[in-house]
Amino acid sequence: MTNSPATRYWGTLVASLAVCFGAAALGGLVTATSVDGWYRTLARPAFNPPDWIFAPVWNILFLLMAVAAWRVATRATGARRRAALALFALQLAANVLWSVLFFGLQSPAWALADIVVLATLVVATARAFWHIDRVAGALLVPYAAWVGFAVVLNAAIWWLN
Secondary structure, three states, rough: OOHHHHHHHHHHHHHHHHHHHHHHHHHHHHHHHOOOOHHOOOOOOOOOOOOOHHHHHHHHHHHHHHHHHHHHHHHHHHHHHHHHHHHHHHHHHHHHOOOOOOOHHHHHHHHHHHHHHHHHHHHHHHHEEEEEEEOHHHHHHHHHHHHHHHHHHHHHHHHHO
């Protein structure tokens, strides 16, 4: 197998997709433990989206995240790239942790604390990506908006329960 620039370029995309959808799968496994039981018993605000919307939205967002990370990984080098991708890894971990806290531990309060941190990390990551590649930064804007909405939704669920 050759280690050509093209192989590294497309291999980085595959790796980025694998990491992002791996995180999505972990979050999904934890979510599945409570979504049909405990979650249905919660009081939810009127603006709570229908349950069927979450999977397609998250799949699109994870795809956008993967492409953004790939663009940064292939367009920057050195400390800037490492710092931006470290922020990306932190926000991805906070994303999975939210599922563990909210659905796994059934704790909207702890999940709310985590999602505030997650929102901060997403914005910081988008800014870092923007400074390397504007398209990569822009690809994270829908994610930042969705997480911002999720902060409000999580807070409302915590308040109502």
